[in-house]
Amino acid sequence: MSVVRRSLRVAALVAVATGCASTHFTNTWRDPDARDLSLAGKTIVVAVQRADEASRRSVEDALVAQINERGARGIASYTLGGAELRDSVEAQRKIVATGAEGLLVMRITNSQDRVTTAPQASIAMDPWMRRPWGWYGMGWGMAYATPATTTTQIVTVETRVYRVGREDRLLWTGTSQTADPSRVDRMLLDVAKRAGEAMRKEGILAGGA
DSSP states (O other), rough: OOOHHHHHHHHHHHHHHHHHHEEEEEEEHHHHHHHHOOOOTTTTEEEEESOOOOHHHHHHHHHHHHHHHTEEEEEEEGGGGGGGSHHHHHHHHHHHHOOSEEEEEEEEEEEEEEEEEEOOOOOOOGGGGSSHHHHHHHHHHTTTOOOEEEEEEEEEEEEEEEEEESOEEEEEEOOOEEESOOOHHHHHHHHHHHHHHHHHHHHHSSOOO
């Protein structure tokens, strides 16, 4: 696949992703002791730790696009190897060999259902309801009422950015949550876009669209 065709494909996928579930960062952290967080102009390898190979590749391509738009050079880890990159020693050897000064790692850390119960309005203080026959008639209508409940799937994603090469240290980490994603791969594309925006705000990457 040519670079132009890949870029168009990634742009289309991101456009679809941003129109689906709601994604937001719940917390972020940056190294307070780092003298310079910026990786602008540097090479950054991106690794999405996901068993689904097709999803991994599409999200890594999306992250590379975000990095390239924001003043750095991204390399998708799948271009460096396959299953052997799950070994930290082999991964370090291949990533350092590229001359990269940054490493971005993304992974899903949790998925859970959040159940919300709609509260029932209290009418105990209504003077009319304090009378026995007022409450008696109303009580029959409410005897078998079940509170309305809503179940929302919450998926948590962790994104970490490291400086590698001469100095190995964590520069920035962000935890995002997405409510009711229709598809995990589209959700991760949305997270990739928002991660790029967050890293720009933190000064790790330069400005972009």
